[in-house]
Amino acid sequence: MQTLTLRCTLRPTPEQVRALEATVELFAEGCNHALRVAKERGEFRRFRLHHLVYRDLRALGLSANLAVQVIARVGRRKGSRAKFYRPTSCTFDQRTLSLRLKDETISLTTVRGRMLILMKLGNYQRELLNRAKSIQGGVLTKGAKGKWYIHLHLRVETPEPLGGGGKVVGVDLGQKALATLSTGLQFSGGPLRGKRLHYLRKRAEVRSKLDRPSERTKGLKHLWERLRGREARFVNHTLHTLAKRIVDSLEPGDTLAIEDLTGLKDHTTKRGKRERYLHNLWPYARFRFFVEYKAALKGIKVVAVDPHHTSQECPRCGHVAKENRRSQALFRCTACGFQHNADWVAAHNIARRAGSMGMGRCKPARILRVSSFHHLPLESLRL
Numbered sequence: 001m002q003t004l005t006l007r008c009t010l011r012p013t014p015e016q017v018r019a020l021e022a023t024v025e026l027f028a029e030g031c032n033h034a035l036r037v038a039k040e041r042g043e044f045r046r047f048r049l050h051h052l053v054y055r056d057l058r059a060l061g062l063s064a065n066l067a068v069q070v071i072a073r074v075g076r077r078k079g080s081r082a083k084f085y086r087p088t089s090c091t092f093d094q095r096t097l098s099l100r101l102k103d104e105t106i107s108l109t110t111v112r113g114r115m116l117i118l119m120k121l122g123n124y125q126r127e128l129l130n131r132a133k134s135i136q137g138g139v140l141t142k143g144a145k146g147k148w149y150i151h152l153h154l155r156v157e158t159p160e161p162l163g164g165g166g167k168v169v170g171v172d173l174g175q176k177a178l179a180t181l182s183t184g185l186q187f188s189g190g191p192l193r194g195k196r197l198h199y200l201r202k203r204a205e206v207r208s209k210l211d212r213p214s215e216r217t218k219g220l221k222h223l224w225e226r227l228r229g230r231e232a233r234f235v236n237h238t239l240h241t242l243a244k245r246i247v248d249s250l251e252p253g254d255t256l257a258i259e260d261l262t263g264l265k266d267h268t269t270k271r272g273k274r275e276r277y278l279h280n281l282w283p284y285a286r287f288r289f290f291v292e293y294k295a296a297l298k299g300i301k302v303v304a305v306d307p308h309h310t311s312q313e314c315p316r317c318g319h320v321a322k323e324n325r326r327s328q329a330l331f332r333c334t335a336c337g338f339q340h341n342a343d344w345v346a347a348h349n350i351a352r353r354a355g356s357m358g359m360g361r362c363k364p365a366r367i368l369r370v371s372s373f374h375h376l377p378l379e380s381l382r383l
């Protein structure tokens with residue numbers, strides 16, 4: 001059983017928008033009042049704070065449930081660091097939030113009463129909502145351009161990673177080929193590379209104009225923001241799709257081995273600016289996060305292994321040499337002559353390091369870190 005956060009877009013009517021606005025405003029007002037009192041009294045413990053402000057919050061017009069949520073938000077360790085709460089969000093619990101899946105609506109208790117609001121769902125969200133054992137409330141947020149979202153906290157039944165039974169599959173991340181699996185499956189990096197170069201040029205263009213004060217218009221700033229947003233959405237979408245297709249190719253009980261690249265960024269200083277930009281095109285941490293939670297939902301274990309020399313080691317005889325890698329694409333062992341696609345060799349070595357029985361010599365597994373779904377920052381999850 002795991003808890004995860006699913007973001008859904010809402011489609012409120014104009015009247016409902018006014019009710020939502022009024023709710024987040026009152027909620028923020030309540031938070032700011034509780035914060036003031038907490039600071040004056042130097043008291044951020046939830047239970048104590050409750051006694052100090054509950055009556056005031058109810059007098060403000062907040063329902064009992066919302067008052068409790070206000071206290072929960074301010075009365076926590078992080079609360080003392082807050083300066084001010086802006087009217088952009090509001091927390092609902094199981095009594096003030098419920099879903100009706102058959103007509104894809106959500107029911108929220110606002111300050112203007114219970115509202116039945118339409119949701120905009122994709123297939124993935126539908127699937128998760130149908131699988132959810134329960135919904136533990138959620139957070140209503142107001143995004144840019146007046147969009148409204150609900151971040152639902154779901155309890156989802158997930159198969160326990162079996163481990164041992166299934167196969168171990170390695171994945172090598174790269175530029176030309178975005179990802180190569182030791183099963184032979186490969187995903188081309190062409191579209192991502194081309195598109196990001198396009199954005200790189202576009203941004204440089206706008207940047208140079210922004211640097212000249214005479215041309216720094218509002219429209220140009222908007223264009224800059226739009227470009228950044230578009231690029232971020234494109235990269236996110238690509239990573240999601242890739243992660244999904246990798247996980248789709250595996251079975252429950254399998255183990256996916258991935259390079260632990262978290263410390264590798266500094267080794268790229270010799271590259272040119274363009275190269276570096278493309279190298280950083282792998283938002284590795286985000287990709288790994290996507291892979292890990294998709295894998296967890298399917299009962300697939302993800303392990304991170306030592307990435308050193310994965311592309312230089314011969315899968316047949318174990319000989320490690322720079323010269324083994326003849327070119328970007330070709331691996332040929334200088335000791336035994338073994339020859340194969342270089343990306344596949346890397347993926348194979350990654351799988352073997354995670355403990356699979358490869359061909360030829362088998363080293364003991366050097367697993368650096370077994371990643372667990374529970375440690376992930378679920379708040380940032382977007383599906």
Ligand SMILES: [Zn+2]
Pocket residue numbers: 314315316317318319333334335336337338
């Ligand atoms: Zn060899």
